[in-house]
Amino acid sequence: MGRLDGKIALITGGARGQGAEEGRLFCAEGATVILTDVLDEEGERTAAGIDGASYLHLDVSSEAEWQSVVDTVIARHGALDVLVNNAGIDLDKRFEATTLADFERVVAINQTGVFLGMRTAAVAMMAAGRPGSIVNISSVAGLQGVRGRAAYGATKWAVRGMTKIGALEWGKRGIRVNSVHPGLIETPMTETQRAFTDPDVRVRAERNIPIGRMGTATDIANMVLFLASDESSYCTGQEFTVDGGVHP
Numbered sequence: 001m002g003r004l005d006g007k008i009a010l011i012t013g014g015a016r017g018q019g020a021e022e023g024r025l026f027c028a029e030g031a032t033v034i035l036t037d038v039l040d041e042e043g044e045r046t047a048a049g050i051d052g053a054s055y056l057h058l059d060v061s062s063e064a065e066w067q068s069v070v071d072t073v074i075a076r077h078g079a080l081d082v083l084v085n086n087a088g089i090d091l092d093k094r095f096e097a098t099t100l101a102d103f104e105r106v107v108a109i110n111q112t113g114v115f116l117g118m119r120t121a122a123v124a125m126m127a128a129g130r131p132g133s134i135v136n137i138s139s140v141a142g143l144q145g146v147r148g149r150a151a152y153g154a155t156k157w158a159v160r161g162m163t164k165i166g167a168l169e170w171g172k173r174g175i176r177v178n179s180v181h182p183g184l185i186e187t188p189m190t191e192t193q194r195a196f197t198d199p200d201v202r203v204r205a206e207r208n209i210p211i212g213r214m215g216t217a218t219d220i221a222n223m224v225l226f227l228a229s230d231e232s233s234y235c236t237g238q239e240f241t242v243d244g245g246v247h248p
Contacts, residue, residue, distance in 0.1 A: 002030030003229040008077045010034045010069070012060050012117060013087030015043035017187035018137065021217035022084055022224050027052035029225060034073055036060075037087070060087045060113030066120045079128055082228045083121040085114045085136045085159075092193070095150040103151045110155035118166050122175055131174030135227045136163050137220070138179045140243050156181075160239060167237030176236035178227045183243025185215040210245030 009026050013019040014035030023033045027050050035050075036058035037043040047055035058069045073080050088110045091102055114136055125132035141149050142156030159179060166177035184205060206212055223242050226232050241247050 002028070003225065003231060004082070005030035007031045007081040007228070008034075008073065008079050009082035009084065009228060010036065010073055010080060010121070011084040011086055012036050012058060012113070014055070015039040015046055018182075018185070018217045018220050019084070019086040020046045021221040022086065023047070023053050024050050025218075025221045025225050026082075026228065029229075031082070031228075032077060034069075034077075036069060058087075060085075060117060061108040063116055066116045070120050070124050074124060074128075079130060080121055080124050081130070081132050083117055083132070083134045084224055084228070085117045085134070087113055088137065088155075089152075090149075091151045092148050093150070094148055098150050103154075106151040106155055110152065111158045114159050115162060118162060118177070122166065122170055122173075125175055126170070126173050132176070133228050133232075134166065134175065134177045135224050136177070136179045137224075138163070138181045138239070140181050140183050140241065140247060142179070143181055143239070143241065143247060163239075164237045171236055176227075176232070178232070178235055178238050178240060180220060180223055180227070181239055181241045181243070181247075182220050183215055183241070183246050184209070185217065185220060185242075187217055208246065209243070210248075213244065215242060215244060 009031045011019050011022050014023050015037035023035050026033045033053040035047050035055050038059050040057055043055045047053040056069050059065050091106050136159050138159040139156040141153040142160045146153050163177050163179040223240055
């Protein structure tokens with residue numbers, strides 16, 4: 001038996017990268033998965049290639065779209081057991097060069113999107129009277145300051161805080177909330193960073209990682225699978241760092 005047999009899981013940012021890999025692993029472990037994204041063509045193609053997955057359009061910054069998607073999931077599948085708030089964008093700009101528009105765009109997706117997802121999913125889970133797991137993808141930039149990431153880091157620290165508050169408020173209703181903090185992970189979002197485009201920079205970066213390599217989307221998906229499953233039933237409000245040992 002799979003670890004997610006019978007569970008209904010919604011994964012944002014599921015068209016590619018970490019979200020797509022989480023969808024593949026979840027389905028392999030017995031879940032029914034709904035991938036969401038704004039990259040509709042890519043999202044449809046990804047879902048079509050995974051047995052047990054389907055796709056819905058979702059702009060995570062839209063309250064109305066969140067409600068519509070969760071309502072659709074409940075209508076089609078009868079429940080929502082797992083939410084993975086994976087959707088996010090990066091911004092590599094020094095603090096003084098970051099405009100208000102830059103900041104607000106990152107916040108809308110990385111922070112407001114997670115807030116709306118947590119709230120909408122938790123309300124649905126509580127209304128159904130069944131336990132659930134919410135997994136929020138933060139970053140090591142939500143554990144320490146990172147140069148050039150004023151907007152991005154601010155949102156990832158916020159995700160960390162919302163995770164803890166959700167865990168406190170919903171624990172007695174059977175809803176667990178945890179955050180995952182990836183380090184250097186090679187995905188479509190990060191592929192333009194110098195650590196992945198410049199071989200010399202990559203070598204230097206890997207020297208600073210105790211395990212000696214960059215992370216992959218599968219590394220993150222395996223942790224998210226654990227947190228989504230009943231095997232982590234005594235874990236809530238916690239931060240799980242997946243960075244090869246850089247933050248021991």
